Amino acid sequence: MRLVSIAFALGVLLLQLQGHLPPWSWLTLLLLASLGGAAAALRVRRLQQVGQGRGRGTHARWASLLLLACFAALAGFSWSAWRAGLALSSQLAAADEGRDFVVTGIVSRMPQNTALGIRFQLDVEQLDPAGPLPGQAAPISMPQRLSLGWWGGRRQGAVAESEERHRPVVHAGERWRLTVRLKRPHGLRNPGGFDAEAWMLERGIDATGTVRLAQERLSPFVIRPDTTIERVREAVRDRFLATLPAQDYPWGGVLAALAVGDQQAVDAGQWRIFARTGTTHLMSISGLHVTLVAGLVAALAGALWRRHPRAPLGLATPRAAALAGVAAALIYTLLAGAGVPALRTLSMVGVAALAVATGRATRVSRVLAAALLAVLLLDPWAVLAPGFWLSFGAVAALLYVGAGRVGHHASPTPEAVPAWRRRVRDELARFGLTQWAATWATLPLVLFFFQQFSLVSPLANAVAIPLISLVVTPLALLAALVPLDSLLWLAHGVLAPLMAALQWLADQPLSVWTPAAPPAWSVALALAGLGLLLAPRGLPGRLAGLVLLLPALSWPASRPAPGEAWVTVLDVGQGLAVVVRTAEHTLAYDTGPAWGETDAGERVVAPYLRTLGVDRLDGLVVTHSDRDHSGGALSVLAAFPVDWLVDTLPPAHPAHHFDVPRSACEAGLAWVWDGVRFTVLHPRPEALVPGVKPNRQSCVMMVEAGGSRLLLAADLEIPDEAAVVGRSGSALAADVLVAPHHGGASASSPAFVAAVRPAQVVFSAGYRNRFAHPRSEVVERYRQIGSVVWRTDRDGAIGFRLGPAGVTGIAERQRQPRYWATADEASAR
Template identity: 35%
Template sequence: MLGIGIFSIGFYQVDYLLQQRAQSVLPAMLDGQTLQVRAVVDDLPKRTSNGVQFNVAVLAWKEPQRNVIQSALSGSNTMPAKRLSIHWKIPNPKWRPKNTNHSEVLIPEIIPGQVWDLSLKLKVPRGLKNPYGFDVEQWMMQQQIDGSGFVSQPTPKLTADSVWSFKILIAKLRYQIAQKVIHSLGEKAPYSGVISALVMGDQQAISQEDWLVFNTTGIGHLISISGLHVTMFAAVGAYVANCLWRRTRLPLKFPAQKFAALVGFISALLYTFLAGFQVPAQRTMLMVGVVGVYLFLCRVPKAFDIWWWALGIVLLLDPWAIFTPGFCLSFGAVAAILYAMPPQEDAKHTDIDLIFLEKLKKSLTEAVRVQAVVTIALIPLTVWWFYQISLISPFANALAIPIVSFLVTPLAMLGVLLPWWLGDACLWLAHTCFAILAWFLKPMAALPWSIIYAAKPNAWLLAIGILGVIVVIRPGPILNSWKSRLLGLLACLLLIIPKSWLMGHGISLGEFRMLVWDIGQGSAVLIQTKNHTLLYDTGPVSGNFDPGKRIILPFLRASGIDKLDQLAISHQDADHVGGLVSILENFPVKRSIGTIPEDHPLQQQYVKHHVTLSPCQAGHSWQWDGVEFYTWHPHAGTTFEKKFHTGKPNEMSCVIEVRNQHHSVWLTGDVEKRAEQEIIERLLQQPDQLSKIHQRNIVLMTPHHGSKTSSNPEFVQLLDPNIVFSQSGYKNRYNHPHPSVVALYQSRGMQLLDTNLTGAQRWDSQQSLLKHEFFRK
């Protein structure tokens, strides 16, 4: 009955929260509208390469927009979008009006608690939808962000109003701590962001290069407010309270042990808020609280009782926490330690008789076993969330845990708490200690065997891995059961065996699979045959967004693809080469074709990474596993010489046809009408080829994202495709796909399938069937 009751409470809690989120999210009718709002900054701002991003709580929508808002809400009195994510960008000098004052271009310092009058172009919660990709919409729901706003004219005005709440007070305190760290260490200190992260969980200032080192060495869990840090803070608070309380007569009225537990919990609670209420900190704070409650009730809790209570309360407060890696890894690591090394009833009696060296030996042995238990126990979850395992992690953690936990973190905390030069000295020492640690970590991360990648396991393979973990780390003497433990370890290692060895890719000879990514305003398409892979274009360049690192590489690794047999770059435009450098740097590429001029900087990237680049030429073809690849454009004599690249790059796009017995897919890049006319002439000169093409079901990538400068009616009529798709950004400024192009295909009985509406598209050519899946549900 208790279980049914808990399940019912959880079910109704989730239902209630979903209704609340649905009511507060920005209405679709306000998407793209420019409205004026008064709002208070309620979180730490984040500097970006072209401006600043911060979150605000909406105080009021200005009067002139009341009619628009009421229309969007269909007469409801509910205020739309209680919380917004604001993007304030520095205008591009090319688009900036000539009469703009310099003061209007600079963005002032954004501080939590400030109240601003903002003119915002609104956007509903929306992100790219790709397999194994980051789900922005789900993240915004978890963060209780109801929409986005982009600052527009007139220039925002800072008001003299003040708004106070506990959340804003904590945000102000976090801001002051961040400023103290920057002021003490200087903006050029390489690890000032790490110090801020250790003190208050703010990881914004940590560079991507440093994160790569931390994740490769497996110490990323230390570069945040971990459970150990909260425990240390609670323990210090409890110890000080206990010492002070015992110096008075108050223990006669209220036991010092209970008072210390109360202060320890309050310390953990305050530090958890200071850390941004992250899940690992929540878990530790709640476990400290549960221990305190048992102490007040004069009962001795079982270890797993504490764990279960903390788990239940976290999920009750935030049911969506279960979809975050921090939740799974934090609770999983503690559960593994409690299961593998249960508390011994007679531990207090046996330790008294041990001499110092024996105690030290025992402590070191237990520390090594804890590290081994956590490392092995988190293999399945790490592969599930990150598609990789750090082999160097046990050694890096053995070095980093004591330095970060017992030197860097305490010194950083003291540096924030102590005044004047004492605080500066402590922060400087913390930074120096971490810099020395990083000096050792970087060569570890550079080792070729430091990390291995593995495909994301399916449910049954994950279950086998977890069962293997249970067998390996179970309590008891290791030597007495080493055979069964070794068997369990082998079950865990099934997770890192290439996926194709166990179950293949589900593609037979003569078949192929095409993935059309939801990549924004750009192009990236993956073609897989039974044993080979082609990547066509690498997505757009967009600020700090790297489609190679954020979308393409995660998919390749999660899918168990270990190399690219061919990388095709249609042409040199930025919306097609955005992820090229990161792919060349981080993934094996056997060869590449493209139309990139000889003086283009990307040519040097190919030389640097020892990848052969050949010009794309009409008539070039090859076969993989019963699937033919044929190049239709540019003309056969094209090279990288400048004389071939004097016109528009779009007209030089590499056009590749992928065909088997039943289907023909055309990847067209950004060809425009002149290039389309050249392709028409080549098709008409090869009537046998054209006849074979028409015997297949034709899938056409709409040229140039559906621009009105492409999709020549003669070209479309000659190919006569059965299916057309395009890739474009949500409400892009080019108006792609153009209404006239959409109408052209509709007149021929076809719906233009744009990734902006469908999300990523997966097409499977299986004999005569062409199966599809769209990822925006």
């Protein structure tokens, strides 16, 4: 069972790393090969049972295991490919993007409130064009599930007047008829960044879009199992947030997350505290919480069952308790949104209960293997989530420790010591041992996925785990079942001092270690090394585990050679963010847009810098005050020490409240880092006065490395382009140009294009943005002079290496192609 589960998981992972799905004919052959492998394995097993001699039986055993592993891997690959093909077949066709449709459907998930409006999922029942289709148009596609945004201030059609003036009101289980504009599932693609397209594929989202017109709410509630659960979740969340308003009870959203898994209720500042203290796992419905609920309910059910005189005669008490525990775990998992940790624990509880019900003893490792198989059968995309690896990795480490593989000798206990004291001491020792093992076992995975490790995590978890698991979570769950406000106030009263302590730990200057992301092979070596270190004390070669740990823990960050520059134009949607690295310095040029409660600085720029192992910025340039360029500046300034800020922001801008040396960005400013020259070409000092259009204040910069040149043009427009061309002339020529104003019609004049004559040009723009950037006539203008055209909406982040050898470039979607990627040149517009 264990070998089959691991091989199946490897087959699933292999499929998820593919750039294209295999054709159905190949899948058929793979499935047939899997069946053949299973038959061969069974045949070898029979031969083993009747074989003569020990050697022959051993060879047969190993042959059967190998065949079983191959069968399981092929089965995992085929199963996930088949599921992926079904999921992709229902996605919106590229030809239907940008059209308006009248859709009738049911709100299938708890809606999420945002600063701009509301976002919700709609299960489609009927989809029709809102107007006549273009002549000879292909039949429209039929997506099954939509993710829709309904923003306040837009046309609301037939909804109530109060709803039109305020945010839209939508509840889980309602049936609506809406006019929507759709596009295919698309997300930002950056090194080390979150893959939204994979996330949407996993959740069956076939298209995203916005509500253009609300025609009618057809039904207040459609009774289905999923909508009933979601309406209950929504009611609990809304009651929590209404009873604990954020202005008076700042941690009310955390209680909602613990009760019903609504992580949107936790704001960005609170997530920062959890990330820096290594307690993020406690803010989701983790396996620990599900196990706790199942255990408490099983114990209570067993106690009540024993008291009934006839109940144990019909069903044994252990079986009744096991069934009650499984039922409680199932209900809690469904109310929590069925995340990977909860599903893993539910599967383990179910297998253990089955063993109790059938009277068969089952090893815990087999239970974990069954849970692994169950999770991947339900959700083959789970292997893409860090939580999958951390969840199963931590449990596997605890099993490894619990099986007695960590040697320790209990000290003699005098008989005079009371039993309760010995029990407390043993429990504390066991708790400390499991925390130590789980922390070290997941360290390589944490560094691989997040490129940071909380140095205060052991202390923070030692305090937070008991309080949250044994006090706060039970109170939150009890408050969800019993509508008593006093329970919520009590839970918040316990949580508040804990969060104050965690915030103090998070604010310590050395609370987080930020190394470069280690390669996958070094993580595998580190896990093997930890297996040795956690082995029994008498095992020879345990200290060799330290050697195996070294590559992952000390992997050096890649840096350019002196005189070279590595430049990454990040994919931030409709905005701009660029990172320039030299041998010893790192510069961020703009920080991308703001998106309501969050921004590109927090979601894109900071994670990318951590991937590189960057723990401070030598310089931050904010070209002008437009939010698509400066929206992430505050998040970057809060996340990293910054040695020097260069900007054209107004004096009252919040970025100036940080204690950072500042220089105004003016033409003539220049400096050299590691043989790479940076020169500001615009604006002139007279443009840096109040009332001047922000685009006219754009900080334009030339980067020169080993004879190669990169021009960063921000939002420079045609009149100022002419001024820059007049001042610089032929010195404006560059090998790479980040096109001004995202490729808009108000920039990239013929004179400017002719003066720069870039061999490669980058347009940083959002997918199907409302400005239609980059304009087709602008793109054609560059192509006519032979420029290679890159687009972040189509290619993802684009990296360049500048140096004496010239310029090389590669896009993230080329570097790591994935079969679910939807952005091609036709659909990028």
